[in-house]
Structure formats: structure tokens, C-alpha cells
Amino acid sequence: MLPDYVFCRNEFSKYDLELNEIAYNKLNIYCDFLIEYNNYINLTAITDPVEILYKHFIDSILMCKYADLSGKESMIDVGTGAGFPSVPLKIFLSELKITLLDSLNKRIEFLKKLCDKLEIDAHFIHGRAEDIAKMPEYREKFDISCARAVANLSTLSELCIPFVKVGGRFISMKGPSEDISLAQNAINILGGIVSHETKYNLENEERRIIEIKKISQTATKYPRNSSQIKKKSL
Numbered sequence: 373m374l375p376d377y378v379f380c381r382n383e384f385s386k387y388d389l390e391l392n393e394i395a396y397n398k399l400n401i402y403c404d405f406l407i408e409y410n411n412y413i414n415l416t417a418i419t420d421p422v423e424i425l426y427k428h429f430i431d432s433i434l435m436c437k438y439a440d441l442s443g444k445e446s447m448i449d450v451g452t453g454a455g456f457p458s459v460p461l462k463i464f465l466s467e468l469k470i471t472l473l474d475s476l477n478k479r480i481e482f483l484k485k486l487c488d489k490l491e492i493d494a495h496f497i498h499g500r501a502e503d504i505a506k507m508p509e510y511r512e513k514f515d516i517s518c519a520r521a522v523a524n525l526s527t528l529s530e531l532c533i534p535f536v537k538v539g540g541r542f543i544s545m546k547g548p549s550e551d552i553s554l555a556q557n558a559i560n561i562l563g564g565i566v567s568h569e570t571k572y573n574l575e576n577e578e579r580r581i582i583e584i585k586k587i588s589q590t591a592t593k594y595p596r597n598s599s600q601i602k603k604k605s606l
């Protein structure tokens with residue numbers, strides 16, 4: 373169980389986020405189900421409800437504060453794991469159209485059950501981003517692609533930018549250590565430019581949101597297959 377509603381609402385308000393009771397109840401169901409399911413399959417190393425509140429829920433939802441979302445976008449969450457950041461965001465922004473992509477089917481099965489419990493509409497894809505981004509039904513089809521804690525920015529750009537329509541954005545949630553300049557070449561090659569970077573603190577830890585705007589189509593040879601990506605970044 374999360375701490376009570378008043379406590380959680382106060383914690384959200386420290387970050388200028390308004391938590392209503394409906395969203396609180398959904399986050400509570402999410403927290404309990406995450407902890408319970410984590411006994412059977414590995415979903416997260418964070419199992420204390422107060423830490424889940426900050427490190428998973430508030431962290432994910434802060435994207436809507438720092439990345440300027442209208443709340444109606446189509447968004448693909450690449451390497452979503454246990455649903456972060458897009459499921460907490462969807463609880464907050466009910467009109468967001470989320471697609472959850474992960475290479476581990478056990479996590480996708482968890483997410484289907486979770487979204488059922490939360491009465492949330494979502495689209496689920498089991499597969500590797502390198503393969504799914506080549507499929508015509510997903511390529512350059514989303515307003516936004518996002519990722520948290522999946523890979524370095526250069527690799528992530530190759531996995532995420534191909535999903536985005538020209539004019540859309542790839543939003544990357546990062547800790548303090550990422551050197552954007554190392555990904556600059558990859559971002560250019562894939563048709564993007566870094567359009568915005570925001571630094572903020574979450575419980576005294578530095579966080580960053582890097583927004584990459586897509587300004588031209590991605591060449592069809594990208595993303596390369598996973599062994600090529602591992603061997604040499606763009």
C-alpha cells in the first residue's frame with residue numbers, strides 16, 4: 373500500500389503536480405500489484421511503497437511537467453519494463469494513447485493484467501525495438517517515443533527516433549551522467565535535433581529530460597540489428 377492520500381497529494385504538490393483521488397486509487401492498485409507480481413518475475417529492484425511513489429510514480433509523471441505534453445499524443449514507451457514512464461503518465465493524462473513495447477514477454481503479460489485492473493486502454497507489443505521499428509504499421513507513426521533507463525542516448529536514439537513522425541519528439545529520461553555530445557552524431561543521422569533539455573531534482577537526485585525533435589525522415593537502414601548496434605554506435 374502507498375502512504376495515505378493526503379501524504380501522497382502533498383508529495384505530488386511539492387513538484388507542482390495535482391494528484392486527485394481517482395489517480396491515487398489507481399496508483400495504489402499499481403503499487404500493490406507490482407510488489408505482488410515482483411515475487412514471481414523480476415520487474416523492479418524497488419519494492420518499498422514510499423520509494424515506488426518517488427522513484428517510479430512521481431519520476432514518471434514529472435515528464436508531463438518538464439516535457440510539455442498536451443496529453444492527447446500517441447506515445448510509444450520503448451523498453452517499458454513494468455510500465456515506466458507511460459503507465460503512470462496515462463493515469464495522470466487519461467487521453468494519452470500509449471503503446472507499451474518490451475522484449476520480455478513476461479513483462480508484457482504483467483502489463484496486460486495491470487492495465488486490465490486499472491481499466492486503462494493501451495496497446496502492447498512484445499519484441500525488440502530494432503525489429504518492431506522496421507514494421508510499416510509502427511514506423512514513423514507516433515507523436516512521441518520515450519524511454520527511461522534502457523540504454524545510452526546514442527543507442528536509444530537509434531531505437532526510438534524511427535518510431536516518431538516528422539515533427540514529433542523522442543523524449544529520453546536520464547540521470548546526471550549522460551554526455552549528450554556523444555549521441556549528437558547518431559541524432560543527426562537519424563533525422564533529429566536536440567530541441568530541449570531540462571535538469572531537475574527528484575528527492576535530491578539530479579534528473580534530466582532530453583527532448584529530440586524529429587526534423588526529417590529516418591533512412592530505412594536504421595535501426596540496424598542489435599549486434600551491429602552493440603558493435604559500434606553511430
Ligand code: SAM
Nearest residue numbers: 451452453456474475476499500501520521522
Ligand atoms: N523503462 C523501465 C523503467 O524505467 O523502469 C524499464 C527499464 S529496464 C532497466 C529496461 C527494459 O528495456 C527491460 O524491460 C528490457 O526487457 C527492455 N529492453 C531492453 N532492450 C530492448 C530492446 N532492444 N527492445 C525492447 N525492449 C528492450
